[in-house]
Amino acid sequence: NAGVTQTPKFRILKIGQSMTLQCAQDMNHNYMYWYRQDPGMGLKLIYYSVGAGITDKGEVPNGYNVSRSTTEDFPLRLELAAPSQTSVYFCASSLDRTYEQYFGPGTRLTVT
């Protein structure tokens, strides 16, 4: 199993550009999450999904959108990138309402 994979690993965006961060898992997990982590800080939940077709906002959803058309994939869309979105983005998954989340390697995004 590859676990949770994320692409790209690094990206530099100009202000106002858009992009999609890809996330996929091959563990047949129902729950998937997107977090952002600013330097020296904890993880903040952006969006989460409890199954295909079901998504909901987390703590910091503004400026982002998600979709979940399949169990495996959970892409995160950034529209009109802003410097405040410079961060490391982690995707995670869990089997169900369980306590253990599996994290992808992260995407390091810089907006200038």
Added chain:
Amino acid sequence: GQSLEQPSEVTAVEGAIVQINCTYQTSGFYGLSWYQQHDGGAPTFLSYNGLDGLEETGRFSSFLSRSDSYGYLLLQELQMKDSASYFCAVRDSGGYQKVTFGTGTKLQVIP
């Protein structure tokens, strides 16, 4: 909402024992988890407490007191590779049981 407090930094000597505390305030509580994150890496799950008491996994133990809204992670026989950030995370009791992470404790193990 949820809020969690952890010390920002802890330094300990190789071979020693260190305790990282976590206090939380939540509107609903289901359990407390601990994650480890090395610099530049992704968080990895360490332990979970759903009930009061001590859970032991090798050199790591985690404790929870629901009445005190308090938990801790205990690391024994510290090794240099234990230098990392440690996050406590609260699972709320809402329908989807979202997880909220603390800001993390950076542990430095010195020789």
